Structure formats: C-alpha cells, structure tokens
Amino acid sequence: MVASAAETPEIAIVGGGIGGLAAAAFLHRAGLPSTVYEQASELTPVGAGVVVAPNAVRLLRRLGVLDTFLERAVQLQVGWEFRRWQTGTVLSAENLEAACERLYGEHTYTAHRADLLDAIGSAVPAGTVRLGRRCVGLDAAGPRPVLRFADGEVVEPDVLIGADGIHSVVRSTLAEPSPATYSGLCAFRALVPAERAPSFARRPAQTLWIGPDHHLVHYPISAGRLVNLVAFAPAGDYSIESWTAAATVEEFLTEFAGWDPRLIDLIRAAGTPGRWALLDRAPLRRWSVGRTTLLGDAAHPMFPFFAQGAAQAIEDAAVLAACLAGDRADPARGLHRYEELRRPRTSRLQEVSHARSFVNHLPDGPEQEVRDASFRDADPLVANSWIYKYDPDAAIAEAVTGAGG
Template identity: 50%
Template sequence: MKVAIVGGGLGGLTAALLLRQAGVEAVVYEQAAELREVGAGIGVSPNMVRPLVRAGLGERLASFAVPMDAAWELRRWEDGRVLASQTMGEECRRLYGSDFYVAHRADLLDMLVKALPEDVIRTDRRLEVLRQDPDGVELTFGTATGAKATVVADAVIGADGIHSAVRPAVVDEEPPRFSGLCAYRCLIDAERAPELSVRRVQTLWLGPGRHFVHYPIRDRKLINVVAIVPAGEWRVESWTADGRLEDLRGEFETWDPRLRGLIDAATATKRWALYDRSPLERWTSGRVTLLGDAAHSMLPFLGQGAAQAVEDAVVLAICLREATRETAAKALARYERIRRPRASQVQLMSRGREVLNHLPDGPAQLERDATLAASSPLRQSAWLYGHDPETAVTD
C-alpha cells in the first residue's frame, strides 16, 4: 500500500517515520523548495516525548532539547513576584515517564528529516488537484518551474497545516474564528538577555490584558519569547510576518524592568493574529484523511499543537499497519474514530485560557493568584501528558 503525505512539517514527517516503521510505504510531498521550520521555540510535553522515544529518537532529542528540570514559574506583571512554581524533573518523569523539554522547532524538524531516507521527502510540490475513486487517489502537484507531477496513492494524509489544501476534499471550509489576540515571537541571544531568563525555567508573566512567556532553548544559547496581547487592527495569520519591536515594547512599558530588559535585548520580532477553527464534523472522506493542524488547529495556550499531531501519527500508523489497498478507507475511518474526540477536546480546552491569564488587578485576580499558589499544574495536566495513543487504539 502506498501512502502520500501532503505537508512536510512536524506532523507529516512523524507520520512518515512511524508509517515506514510499521511497514507502510509513505512519501512526503512538501510545497516549499526546501524543508525548514519557520517557527521558534516549542514545548515538547511528555505525551509527545514518549512516542518519539519509542520511535528510536530519544537520544537524539535529548542531545539538543532543554529539559525543564527546574520549574514552571508564574510571575506577577508589575514586580515579578512569583505567584506559583511547579518543580519538574524527577516528578515529571515519575508521573509521566519522561521529561518535559523545550526545543527549537527547526531542530525537531531536522531530527525527523535525518531519521528518514532521502527519497521519502519530495520538495517543491504544491498540491493543485486531488481526485479519488474507489480504487485510489490521484494527486497533481505544481512545481516552481511550471512543470506538473502526478502521483497515484492508495491513501492520502493531509498534514499541510491550518491553510490545508487537502481539507476541502474532506469537508466544506468554514471561516476561522478570530480570538481578538495576536502573538509576538522573538529569539534572543542569551548573552544579551537578563539572567532571570537564562535559567532552565519556563516562565509565564500574568498581567491585565496580556501575558508573556520565555524559556531557553539550544543549550540555553537562545531565549524564546512569546507575548500574547490584544490584536488591535492586526489580522495577519502568518508566522513569517514581521512585527515592530517598538510596538512590542509599548505593550509592556509599565511591566517589571527585567521583562522590559529582555524585550530590549531583542533584535527582531514576528507577529501573527491568533485564529482557530471549531472541531471539524469529519476528518476523513474515503481514502483521504487529515492530521495535525489541518484537522484540529488550536490556540497555543495549552502548548499542544505539535503533540496532538504526533498522537495522530501514532494512531494512524497502527491503523494502517495491517491495512491493504482494499481496506485503506476503513483503516482511515478507524483512525478518525479514535483520534477526533480526543483532539477536539484539546482544541476546545485551548480556548478561553487567556481570560484567566489576562484578568485586571482586583478581587478576581487575587482569587486566581491564590488558586494558582495552591495548585499543582503538573498533576492537573494528567489528562494531557498521561495520554497514551497506543493504549487508546487497544481500548
């Protein structure tokens, strides 16, 4: 059986690796001329780490990812007072069988590329036409030279992100939901950054109307920054759109001087409007199905976008492992039945987190801070981090 994966991001490459390890012939078709990850830092939670370790990538992951041995930390906006701190390291390993890492998305992508044979990834392939019949799927790709490339597959996986070209073949498109927020993202040289930001700690600053996250990546040589603020007139939904540092500084000009010092150390920023989609009514149509953001794009507040794509890939590989050309559609339907409820739950639970994070100072904010101080976020995340997609297939 031949599987065509449209999209060479983290989800598509993980699916290709796990499918090939399951004995399924899978090829990735990526529209870019070269594989490169335009994002920056990413949290690699235990439910994402365990499948990568099972796939033989544990040692490679540990060679570049930074384990959060120290803590998650929540701080007050105006003075940096610690509102809550969660020890990680041994406690995380005991509860969930792995570390919680942070890493550069490009390093994760490179790890997956190196784990695959060179001929598995075909770049400069932009999907133009997808046709399926009971016997297979025909895909026509355009290239930079204007030439066309036609591929026939027994099953197609749309792993091509939030603006998926495969999704219209599965379900009618609906407009995205605008959150009213936008995100600034920076990568800052650690040598220029305040000492507070270089520690192996993922820090979340909470304040009226906005919040700010930072943590070190690449052996603590870079500091990843994400700032969530009201979008104003900004509506550009693109990780590659440039923002203005003066606008970012203006959003936090009254905050703790150490946080302002971190922003001052930045030399550039990206800015994108935050949209998500409501859960789709279906992921699969015959021999075509969706995976990752193409199936369940979500807001970033639970840090689960990539982890859910990896969970998808695990279940997909198991379902297709025993399938034949004749039973491919049934295997994809089974994959959807297992994954769609779980991913839709995470998708919906990612909404509304900013309301709690952005409370104005006052009674509700004081109540929130007291609740945070008495809570254990690591244990409360068991529904996320403790999920095993292999067990879900058995169940």
C-alpha cells in the same frame, strides 16, 4: 518476506512539517513506505521554540530519535512558573525535574522547532521527502485520491494524508466550510541570544508572566544558546496569520509598557520579532473522506496555551500508522478508525486551549485575585494527567477492548 502490493498501499503525505515527517517515520516503522510532498524548495530552520511534554517525548523514544533530540534540547527543571506582570512576584511554580519522570516516565523539554523536526526526520528514510511540490488541488471522491501540483504533476496514491498545516489545501476539500473567526488576539515571537538575555530568562524554566489582556512566556532552547520569547496581546485590526509576518521591537515594547523592567530588558534584547493573528477555528466534525484524511494543524489547529500543537501532531502520526498497519486490506476503514480514536481528544484540547486565554488575561481586580490565589494550591502536572499520560498503543488497545466488551 516481501509484502504484496495489496498489503502495501502507496501513501502520499502533503506537508513536510512535524506532523508530516512524524507520519512518515511511524509509517516506516510499521513497514509502510510513504512519500512526503513538501512545498518548500529547501528545508530551512523556520519557527522558534516548542515545549515537548512527556506524551511527545515517549513517542520520540519509540521512534529511536530521543538521543538525537536531546543533543540540542533543554530539560526543564521548572514549569508553569506564573509571575505577576508588574513586579515579577512568583504566584506558583512546578518542580518538573522531580515529578515529571516519576508521574509520566519522561521529562519535559524545550527545543527549537527545527531541532525537533531534524530529530524526527532522522527516522525517515532518504528519498522519502520531495521538495518544491506545492499542492493546488485534490479530488477525494473517487476510489483513489487524485492530487494535483502546481507544476502539473498528478499523483494517485492509495492513501492521502493532509499534514499541510493551518492553511491546508487538503482540509478545504474534505471538510465542510468553516471560516476562521477573529479571536481578538495576536502573538509576538522572538529569539534572544543567551548572552544578551537576563539571567532569570536563561534558567531551565518555562515562565509565564500574566497581566491584563496580555501574557508572555519564555524559556531557553537550542542547548541553552537562545531564549524563546512568545507573547500574546490584543490584536486590534491586525489579521495576518503567517509565520513569516514581522513586527518591530518598538511595537512589542509598546504592548508591554509598564511591565516589570526585567521583562522589558528581555524584549529589548530580541531581534526582529514575528507577529501573527490568532484566528479561531471550531473543531471539525469530520477529518476523512474515503482514503483521504487530515493530521496535525490541518485537522485540529489550536491556540498554543497548553503547548500541545506539535505533540498532538506526533500522537496523530503514531495512531494513524498503527491503524493503517492494522487494516492494510481496507485503508479507508483504517482511516475511519484513526479519526474515531483521535478526534475526541484533539477537540477537547482545542477547547481547553481556547478557554485558557481568558484565564491568563483577567484584568486586575477580584477575579484576578481569586485566580492568583488558586495558583498557590494548583498542581498542573497532576491536573493535566489526561494530556501527559496518553499512550497511543494503550489508547488503541482500550478502544479494541471497549468494542469487544
């Protein structure tokens, strides 16, 4: 049976990153075609490593792309392996291989962002993504959103989804002004070829080295061919918030002078590191206006300290598709329901991710000793069950039951 035009709204997605492609994939799965407008003229393997936890893995399986993803992903055996900055002493470590699937039905993986994007993209029909389409303006006040591109093209879809990232043009139109504030932190990111990395960094483990005002995370990606390295340090007067901004290995080394020599060796093996400022943004009070909404980093940019940015964008996509499919006659109502379902969860993750920076960066002393002692008795996999057990279908069903009760 072919759906009528009224039952099949024309859906435009601005942004072809993880959230945008996940939205297109879940919409396609729900029988709703869409068009993705991506400003890049070609899709290149940008970015570095991501942790893909059970809540996201569950959705990759639902899309039918998990096997594709696993071709280049690394299954973590150990996670939350906290180490002391000077000596590398292990403060705690979680056996993910033994517990993750038992608790949440899926394992935890690490991957290059491009590999995750490719896997999700494999569920998007050919011709869905239009490249070289830079959005420069939006009018969401009318009955249909009006989208304008740099080359003069104008598109008037029935539904518009802003998945255009942390510098979202769509958000700047929908949401109240909320300028980013200085966090005092910046991040370094680098990829190290496995053959140049020390053996401890090649293990299928997510390791976090913590010390005064700094911490550093590493884990293997790309089927073990690379080690992803991301570190956080005081920003000073650095304020560039861009994936393409670069630093030098010498700048990276200076920040971690005096740390365990093995870690210094790992940093020395890195190529040109990226560097960007972490700017702070409070949770938005509104994501949607009429038939236009936000998704992923455009809606809820968060510090990376719980490694949930990509996962939350994928969750957004699954819930959004279900809400639009369940209310085809009134897309605005479907978008409102989507926002009601997603905003409390993502706002909570924004807040806890923000707080984690203070815990990781305590100076050596009594508070640090109490923190380190607390790690020995902690079980972060269980403590964060509210993150990893989440299932969009269950969340939607629970909301319906609650509304009916």
